[in-house]
Amino acid sequence: xxxxFHSVILIEEKCTGCTVCMQxxxxxxxxxxxxxxQITPEKCIDCGICIRxxxxxxxxxxTDTMRDLEAYDIKAAMPSMSFYSQFSQHYSKTKINNALKTxxxxxxxxxxxHAEVLAYHLGNLSEDPQQVKPMISTYCPAITRLIQIKNPxxxxxxxxxxxxxxxxxxxxxxxMAERNPGASVGIFYISQCxxxxxxxxxxxxxxxxxxxxxxxxxxxxxxxMQILSHREDYSQExxxxxxxxxxxxxxxxxxTSEIEAAIKVDDIDEVAKxxxxxxxxxxxxxxxxxxxxxxxxxxxGPLNVENPxxxxxxxxxxxxxxxxxxxxEIENNFDFGKLLWDLEIEPIDxxxxxxxxxxxxxxxxxxxxxxxxxxxxxxxxxxxxxxxALAEDIVQKKARLSDCxxxxxxxxxxxxxx
Amino acid sequence: xKFEYTxxxxxxxxxxxxxxxxxxxxKLLGIDSKIIRRxxxxxxxxxxxxxxxxxxxxxxLEIEAHRITIVAEDQGPGIAxxxxxxxxxxxxxxxxxxxxxxxAGMGLPNMKRCADSFDISSTPGGKTRVVMTxxx
Numbered sequence: 001x002x003x004x005f006h007s008v009i010l011i012e013e014k015c016t017g018c019t020v021c022m023q024x025x026x027x028x029x030x031x032x033x034x035x036x037x038q039i040t041p042e043k044c045i046d047c048g049i050c051i052r053x054x055x056x057x058x059x060x061x062x063t064d065t066m067r068d069l070e071a072y073d074i075k076a077a078m079p080s081m082s083f084y085s086q087f088s089q090h091y092s093k094t095k096i097n098n099a100l101k102t103x104x105x106x107x108x109x110x111x112x113x114h115a116e117v118l119a120y121h122l123g124n125l126s127e128d129p130q131q132v133k134p135m136i137s138t139y140c141p142a143i144t145r146l147i148q149i150k151n152p153x154x155x156x157x158x159x160x161x162x163x164x165x166x167x168x169x170x171x172x173x174x175x176m177a178e179r180n181p182g183a184s185v186g187i188f189y190i191s192q193c194x195x196x197x198x199x200x201x202x203x204x205x206x207x208x209x210x211x212x213x214x215x216x217x218x219x220x221x222x223x224x225m226q227i228l229s230h231r232e233d234y235s236q237e238x239x240x241x242x243x244x245x246x247x248x249x250x251x252x253x254x255x256t257s258e259i260e261a262a263i264k265v266d267d268i269d270e271v272a273k274x275x276x277x278x279x280x281x282x283x284x285x286x287x288x289x290x291x292x293x294x295x296x297x298x299x300x301g302p303l304n305v306e307n308p309x310x311x312x313x314x315x316x317x318x319x320x321x322x323x324x325x326x327x328x329e330i331e332n333n334f335d336f337g338k339l340l341w342d343l344e345i346e347p348i349d350x351x352x353x354x355x356x357x358x359x360x361x362x363x364x365x366x367x368x369x370x371x372x373x374x375x376x377x378x379x380x381x382x383x384x385x386x387x388x389a390l391a392e393d394i395v396q397k398k399a400r401l402s403d404c405x406x407x408x409x410x411x412x413x414x415x416x417x418x
Numbered sequence: 419x420k421f422e423y424t425x426x427x428x429x430x431x432x433x434x435x436x437x438x439x440x441x442x443x444x445k446l447l448g449i450d451s452k453i454i455r456r457x458x459x460x461x462x463x464x465x466x467x468x469x470x471x472x473x474x475x476x477x478x479l480e481i482e483a484h485r486i487t488i489v490a491e492d493q494g495p496g497i498a499x500x501x502x503x504x505x506x507x508x509x510x511x512x513x514x515x516x517x518x519x520x521x522a523g524m525g526l527p528n529m530k531r532c533a534d535s536f537d538i539s540s541t542p543g544g545k546t547r548v549v550m551t552x553x554x
Contacts, residue, residue, distance in 0.1 A: 153455045279458065280462050281459060352447055352448025353447060354448065357448065358483050360446070360448055361419050361483070365419055
């Protein structure tokens with residue numbers, strides 16, 4: 001069962017055990033043990049909220065390095081959909097791509113084209129009576145994992161279309177294999193968030209990712225700015241831009257797929273509430289729920305550098321005057337059947353109190369009694385995000401009642417049998 | 419194991435808590451997600467009915483090794499014609515409530531559809547009591 005990979009990790013030396021990440025984790029996956037904020041692997045969804053909120057920079061995402069490019073004959077960069085919005089409008093897409101090439105990439109793959117292709121199919125699916133509604137896309141992998149953990153009954157609402165990054169990477173590799181047979185091709189995603197990195201290292205719905213690694217926007221940004229600000233670029237080449245770039249912002253998927261009966265939700269806590277309502281059958285009039293764990297959509301990703309609202313403005317400015325890709329071009333070049341993921345999405349079973357219901361009920365009873373002993377103020381000093389979480393951990397033998405500071409002040413547990 | 423949730427009339431800020439607590443509890447007990455979903459819908463519709471139509475009431479959740487029982491009981495004013503109330507789309511909710519997106523007349527039929535057994539009793543002017551069970 002120890003089959004978890006997470007890109008979010010703790011840098012122990014920097015952690016002060018302050019509990020900020022623990023209190024903000026949407027899945028209560030963090031416990032402070034011996035003064036260090038440990039992540040419970042089965043509960044972590046790699047949303048990266050802890051990276052954003054840590055005052056000491058003690059949470060980070062594992063990425064590859066520029067040195068990892070050397071393993072490949074052809075080195076390609078695939079910037080996240082929100083990548084270009086991180087730079088001032090002063091720097092054109094061409095200039096930014098040239099800076100990436102200066103850094104060591106041979107080519108830059110633009111996935112916003114593929115986002116638009118997928119948006120067309122998303123729109124078609126929304127009219128298909130066979131498709132369970134409201135549809136949910138896998139574009140935000142943190143939300144897909146949230147559904148696997150918390151709302152398994154909504155897995156059937158997840159649409160079977162792959163993400164733009166996977167489609168773009170696979171098609172690029174197919175084309176390269178024809179053009180340069182025998183050459184090794186490495187595609188590196190320049191990521192706005194840890195959840196995307198995890199979905200490359202350990203994909204959902206796919207046996208293997210077509211991408212080979214991931215770098216973070218945050219790490220590359222200073223290097224690129226150095227190149228951009230110190231060199232005049234006289235290149236006359238015009239780089240195409242696509243409406244698909246809107247997938248970087250909240251509402252972009254609905255906009256490009258022209259689905260009107262769609263609800264657009266950002267911020268993981270709000271998404272969790274909407275998913276609960278969907279599970280209750282309360283959103284049956286909707287065709288699509290567009291969800292992002294981060295505020296504003298991918299522009300708000302924890303590995304981005306720019307303010308999400310400024311980045312949003314830039315996406316809107318860049319795409320305002322663009323026209324959509326011709327439908328015939330999409331119909332003739334993309335076979336819908338080849339744009340689907342190949343594995344079933346399975347629920348992730350966070351273990352309950354016990355496999356045996358009668359034992360679980362006994363434990364539940366003890367949790368109830370323990371809650372009477374605990375102060376109920378959710379101070380977090382014990383290292384658990386709430387008194388209830390501590391009670392559950394005590395029953396599961398992961399913590400002790402004496403971990404509660406209020407119990408300590410009172411001179412130990414009132415009831416020794418607990 | 420029993421849990422009890424108090425529902426205040428016309429309070430739509432807290433309405434939904436009985437359902438979400440039911441869901442959390444059953445999840446922790448390792449109950450199958452299909453059954454959790456049905457229980458959550460039953461609790462949600464019941465607490466919404468109490469908040470919308472009654473003078474207030476409570477929801478009891480009882481979990482035994484072979485069965486889940488949800489009992490919804492309110493303080494009146496009772497249902498005049500139960501057969502009519504059970505019809506899909508029939509609602510006595512006010513215009514204001516409907517404006518808020520509630521009162522579509524699907525509450526009781528939804529509960530009955532999700533439950534393995536469903537029993538409703540009411541006296542006009544008095545209390546209404548709904549007893550629902552799910553087999554485990």
